[in-house]
Amino acid sequence: MNPDVSIHLYSKFKPQKINLGSFNIYLNGMPILMGEKVLGYDWIRKIYDEFEHPHFKSDSALKLKEILENTTGSFSLIFRDGDDYIIASDVIRSYPLFYGVYKNKVFITDNLEEFQKENGSFKVDYKKLIEFCSSGSVFNKGTVYKDVYSIQAGEIVTIRNNNIISDRYFELKPKESVRYRNLPELDYIKEFDSILILIFSRLIENHPDVNRWIIPLSGGHDSRLVVNYLYRLGIKNVICFSYGTRNNEQSAISKKVAEALGYEWHFVEYTDTKWKVLHTSGVFTDYLSYSWNGVSTPHIQDFLAVYELKEKRILREGDIFIPGHTVVPEDAFNANTQKLETREEALEYVFSKNVLTNKILKDRSSVFTELQYMYDNSKTTPKNFMGYCDWQERQAKFISNSIKVYEFFGYKTLQPTWDREWIDIWMKIPAEKRVNRSLQFLMEERRGLVSQLMNIPYANDDHKESKFSLKSILKRGLPNYAIVLLLRLTRRGVVLNEGMNLVYAVGDVTVKNLLDPIEDFPDQVLSYYKDIMLRYTYQVDSNVLTVLYIVRRLLDGKRN
Template sequence: MNNNRIQINILHGKREGNVFLRGTLFDGPQKLDFSESAKRMALLPKEDAGELLSRTNGFFSAVSSDGRSGWMAVDRLRTMPLFYGTRNDTLFISDSARWVLEKIEEREMDPIARQEFLLTGYVTGPDTLFSRVKQVQAGELVRFRADDDGSIVLEPQRYFRYLHHDYLREDEASLRKRLDDMLLPTFRRMLEYVAGRTIVVPLSGGYDSRLIVLMLKRMEYENVVAFSYGRPGNQEAETSKQVAEQLGIRWEFVPYSDEEWYQWYRSPEMQAYFEYADGLCSLPHIQDWPAVMALKREGRIPEDSVFVPGHSADLPAGSRSKTFPDLYRGENDPETLVSAITRYHYSLFAYKEGDRSPFSARERILKVLGDPAQYPDAASAFESWDITERQPKFIVNSLRVYEHWGYAWWIPFWDTEFMAYWQRIPPERRLNQNLYIGYVNDLAKEMGVAVEEKVPPRPSFKKTPFVVGIKTALRITLRTLLLAHLYVNRLRKHDHLSLWGCFTNQWIAAIFNKQQQSINGAFALSRIILLDEELNSATKNKR
């Protein structure tokens, strides 16, 4: 009998027949109810799974099993992760990576995955920090069956990759009109999902969240709350407040301080969030965790609110071109591409290919990229890698914050129609985000919002001359206490979110020995240390 050889533990979502489903699906403008969605998913074994899933809009994860065989799938962005692993002749599937880990009884982190996590904040491909715990990748369907010879057969199929194709060689006015024509149905779908509830927008100083509130105002949706957070008076929050006031949107602010972060970071509530959010493969996002907590506990937003963050219109619109313009001007050398991905993504700690053997960023990158012939240019390959890895596991995984506090969410800029539009925009039109920023600025003027020449950049301190000089001096003088003290104080002063408050001065100075290069590097190292402690504790309890 095979009934016990496929064990499924889905903590979120509902079941109909053999299908476990979480999420919301659309067919064109029509929102499908749960029963219709489950019926559609049940057709996967009978139809071309890739074609059916590719034309399905919305955000979901699904598992189907008859006890002997079945399949599991996630949407294009892996917004609702699934994990699986095998032990002996049994397959374990769950939306909880820790449940799978417990069942397969693995007790040591994979050294390659561990190195990658420290450099990027996530683990690429189907891997996690544990070699026998796997994850369903963005845009992937995994078929499985339990054979009579005792083996578990797994057949993964990527039904979606973000690939550019059929470039639109039109003037900017025509492309802007197409963008406008696409945004309207995209936001109508979101409003269909929201169904009159309060929309809560994390409104920063950037263009993405600004476009969300502009579109909501344009569509005359009034049940909107915007919020910001951080040190009182920080520039991001001030810009956020100005935009909200000009649009007549209620604006909330949650102040942060170093002292509060030190307590929040060590609280049992946040430790529980870490276990929920990390999936044993991702660095949990925390920067708006206290803000959402405050909004909830102080009754500033309704319990049934829907959070709508700006993830991540800037990426398909060409934001990476500011760092790597040559990729968007026809550069197609594969090694230049790999170098760009390494520099941008494998950057939480200092890294040079070959210095952390047997780990190789180049090998990990090429494994994800696959056949280079499928990309029309290097810019397409660069964005595809980002949308396959960093977006699902680092950026979009921040949605776990809203779920932790009991709220729903929607991310309109990962609507399939939005993605399809940018897949046809040539790289020269994505260069410096000119097409996108021009559209947002014109819409802002139309809606009566004053447009700055340039959105204030998010504070970055790690590459200023002061920091470079201090780093050099620290290495030369073995990081004397005086220089370490100066460095730490400077970090805290320029941290508009007070995130460095999570750590003591001694710890911040100590991690400099490891050539840590950003706040996320500090958090990644902290997570690995805590996971080690968790594993050691579990091992002792087993004895």
């Protein structure tokens, strides 16, 4: 092995190490060749057979790209042949990998926190740190550390002679097909339904040893889609759960769905006392360290629920989680995005959707610079740029990163709604049927859902702020000190439905108390968030607090 390149793997699920001839391969997850029953080790063997071809040496990354373009499933891959290394991620970055230069040597790892414990701390890139505080993410391949990078969704990175070359084998860009332009409505519905039947049938067949399927079941469309297709395929060993404050809308609907299908259902109530236990035990901060990796905000929404279900032994060894995620969220493909006509309009719109506060100005933020780079390199259109950015940054780095919760507690996860065949049909249909997921909702209504679910409503997930809401009125008419006082008196400030305002509510603690000493935060970050410093933690969005809390811990580590 080249002494200038080292591999450091710490994941709770150790990758398979496969040696074939002169090749060393580290495989996490299960890649599946579309259209064939070739998966896991057999998929690796196919790569090996292809790479044994005499033309391999001159174009290894291109050959792998051809194979990955026809591969689905959740996986990451490290491939070594002599001094050449290739690392690759699936289309949603299920198992993130990182690479970079440390002490003049190239390294590859799956956990930057653990790497630093063994090898020493990286230098912080404060420009990237401010970017993280601005948006909850470090854009493109960056991390908050100097000379350290994250693999992106659908990316292949080749390390050869200490040169690092990146290529994409997949990008989320609509490529509307003539075949789908004028199909009768019923044909669209049949095709959507048949693809989901194929995907879930394959998922079940490929995991015969599963104990139970664990479904975080909300009141929305995507998790209901998951339980619906498991039920249609005759699967009985399903456990559903929901969480939040008592009698919240999401959980009430979740319970109705589970009961209608005869599935076991559990509810975990969120309280400030329970969150305090997780803080004082250290398990919460351990999870944050495990999941953020200098790139994106850890997903904490169902952390307490999974912790409690495991403590009560409701969850068992061999259980597999299936969260319901969406390929085309309404925020990314909607009427507003379809009005965008120019590069400038697209950048303005996407910037406004990717900053955590309106105090962040584009001409002073690296977020806007990174979005410009992303737009120009993606070669997408103004109408589709929001969808592209949402896939690369929010879905891959935040939503899909939620599976780190299940991994942290020792459970595997599958993401069937990010199967390539499901993605591909979404990208091929006409824009008007993709916008606001109208075709999916039509399919559910006309064909997809079993009769037991047809009359159960969906939760209103928008929580859009009315101009007559308390919060809106306060924003328009009062100075900040008065807003702070009234919010304290009313104990309001964020949506309470799922109890996420309780995550950092460990007593009557202000944001400043949580983050002190705030003097060592970058001045630019303090200017963004000065208006919330005197508010109680339960009055501030939990994802914003998570971003700032992580930075506080990072700065503490640099001081010690």
